[in-house]
Amino acid sequence: MKLGFLVDLNLCMGCKGCEVACKVENDVPLSSWRLRVKYIDIGTFPDTSRSFTPLRCNHCENAPCERICPVSALHYLENGIVNVDSERCIGCAGCMMACPYGAIYMDPETNTADKCTYCAHRIESGMMPACVVVCPVEANIFGDVEDDHSHISQYIMAHQGGVQVRKPEKHTDPKHYYVGGGTYTLDPLAHQRLEGHNLFNNITHLKHNGDPHHGVLDRFLAPFTSHGTHDNKSFMNFDNTHEQEGGH
Amino acid sequence: MVEHTINATHAVVTLDVALPGIIWGWMITLNMWAKSIGTGVVFVAAYLFFRHRKEAMPNLRWAMPVISFVALNVFLLFTLVDLHQPYRMINIFLHPHWTSAITVGAWMASLFTLLITILMVIGLADQFTEYFKRGCRVAPVKSLMSFAGKNSGTYEKILPFVVFLAVPVTAYTAIIMAESSARELWQAPTEVMQMIWAALMAGSAALIMVSGSWSQEARKDLALILSIAVFFSFAMYMGEYFFSFKSAEAEATLAYVHAGGEYNVEFWFGMVLGFIAPFFLATSTMKNDNVTLLRFAAILALVGLYLAKDVWLKIPQMLPLS
Numbered sequence A: 001m002k003l004g005f006l007v008d009l010n011l012c013m014g015c016k017g018c019e020v021a022c023k024v025e026n027d028v029p030l031s032s033w034r035l036r037v038k039y040i041d042i043g044t045f046p047d048t049s050r051s052f053t054p055l056r057c058n059h060c061e062n063a064p065c066e067r068i069c070p071v072s073a074l075h076y077l078e079n080g081i082v083n084v085d086s087e088r089c090i091g092c093a094g095c096m097m098a099c100p101y102g103a104i105y106m107d108p109e110t111n112t113a114d115k116c117t118y119c120a121h122r123i124e125s126g127m128m129p130a131c132v133v134v135c136p137v138e139a140n141i142f143g144d145v146e147d148d149h150s151h152i153s154q155y156i157m158a159h160q161g162g163v164q165v166r167k168p169e170k171h172t173d174p175k176h177y178y179v180g181g182g183t184y185t186l187d188p189l190a191h192q193r194l195e196g197h198n199l200f201n202n203i204t205h206l207k208h209n210g211d212p213h214h215g216v217l218d219r220f221l222a223p224f225t226s227h228g229t230h231d232n233k234s235f236m237n238f239d240n241t242h243e244q245e246g247g248h
Numbered sequence B: 001m002v003e004h005t006i007n008a009t010h011a012v013v014t015l016d017v018a019l020p021g022i023i024w025g026w027m028i029t030l031n032m033w034a035k036s037i038g039t040g041v042v043f044v045a046a047y048l049f050f051r052h053r054k055e056a057m058p059n060l061r062w063a064m065p066v067i068s069f070v071a072l073n074v075f076l077l078f079t080l081v082d083l084h085q086p087y088r089m090i091n092i093f094l095h096p097h098w099t100s101a102i103t104v105g106a107w108m109a110s111l112f113t114l115l116i117t118i119l120m121v122i123g124l125a126d127q128f129t130e131y132f133k134r135g136c137r138v139a140p141v142k143s144l145m146s147f148a149g150k151n152s153g154t155y156e157k158i159l160p161f162v163v164f165l166a167v168p169v170t171a172y173t174a175i176i177m178a179e180s181s182a183r184e185l186w187q188a189p190t191e192v193m194q195m196i197w198a199a200l201m202a203g204s205a206a207l208i209m210v211s212g213s214w215s216q217e218a219r220k221d222l223a224l225i226l227s228i229a230v231f232f233s234f235a236m237y238m239g240e241y242f243f244s245f246k247s248a249e250a251e252a253t254l255a256y257v258h259a260g261g262e263y264n265v266e267f268w269f270g271m272v273l274g275f276i277a278p279f280f281l282a283t284s285t286m287k288n289d290n291v292t293l294l295r296f297a298a299i300l301a302l303v304g305l306y307l308a309k310d311v312w313l314k315i316p317q318m319l320p321l322s
Helices: A017-026 A064-068 A094-098 A120-124 A130-134 A151-158 A216-224 A232-236 B026-051 B060-082 B086-094 B101-127 B129-135 B139-150 B154-179 B190-208 B216-243 B248-258 B264-287 B291-318
Strands: A003-008 A036-044 A047-055 A074-076 A082-084 A140-144 A176-179 B012-015
Touching (some): A003 A151, A017 A130, A094 B154, A140 A151, B026 B060, B026 B101, B026 B154, B026 B190, B026 B216, B026 B291, B060 B086, B060 B101, B060 B190, B101 B129, B101 B154, B129 B139, B154 B190, B190 B291, B216 B264, B216 B291, B248 B264, B248 B291, B264 B291
Parallel strands (some): A003 A176
Antiparallel strands (some): A036 A047, A036 B012, A074 A082
């Protein structure tokens, strides 16, 4: 079994329902995303169109994040999911440097790497990932790509020639496919980021602790302090100047 | 103009989330810089031991491992401090994942530090025998130094292994960068050589600082090593910066810096300060032995190397990945 995702961008209407469902299902903290929907406007007025691209972990068969993880916190499940063991993660951020899709984030509450797991906990219980269930237009198609009769396999067969993956030149063999996409939606170099969202991010540094009031020593003292005293308000005040300056 | 109506040239991101740009920051720069010193002094000292009599460099036997020990501990400290879960560093030893260059590097660097510590203890025990015999009042230190002094020959037996191990310890960071497949600028075979040149540069610069009592010939060799290292390192940076093989993402990264983007000034400041100036200063001291000028060149090289490494570490991280 090899679980995979396919998003039909012709169907996606950018409602961000999947993004919200993912946040709720996985308790994804503020300022972090396992799944996000990027809007891209194409053309010049009046001939313009808007495309929506849901972006999540590609669960690569040849995953660079799994290879670089020094402690096997990132590991393959038997069904092909690239899973994260947050109890083992040392927070070196090597996976964030290795993932060509920018799909991994450092959880500001646990200080460990995290990412989309295709809702592995739901799969284990025989359920579909939260983003699939919530999609009102069934743009997210999920299933076993090794099973010729699965919906996703049938969909891939029906759209042969039109199925794409992100950055195939990286040879990561992603198990996340797109139908209806183009270079401008899937290649980050092919679109501009205007109004501060230019091609390059402005210089922002990953905080070692999501709370900007915490310093280096706090990481060493963290195990001895209670999580209950965590000031969630400070995450709300997280330095978001980069929102105006650019993101990934 | 008609080309402005082509859709592909007018794709604009109008809504996206913001994520932190630079993930590996100054701590990793400092980590790499300190490691260059820690292994570089071993390479340079090995060459000097081979080339000159020990009397020509009276303090090298103990100063080399002391410098290396300090630099390696700075390197290890900032490796630890940069982790978001520093206490879990132990997992690298309890649950090693051998495909990761981080794991292999951590094991090798730990072994290397252990061997350097042994060299340092023996070197200090031999150099300060009288102090440890009579002046030292801490009994365990006294007995350790006495034991080390009695096994002085171990130094020369261990040294070849330390020099051999210094090669992969120097180069493994380049493999980590190669495994960081999201940052295409680092996916270059030149990174390995860049690490080796950086080590020779930092190693010779660090030893220059303690070479005041050395023979002129030995110091001349140090100046020569520094000159060669900064020359080739500079040449490689220029090659990579201007006309190396470039993937689309590396091309975009460098085009941005070329056009005066972030880190452009730091890069050129580092090149002039750390490579061009030390080259001329160091070569000028080879004819007329001038310790002060050579030390100045060494300090500039160390500062410039830090800046160059810092820029090369950060610029590919500015590129959005999706």
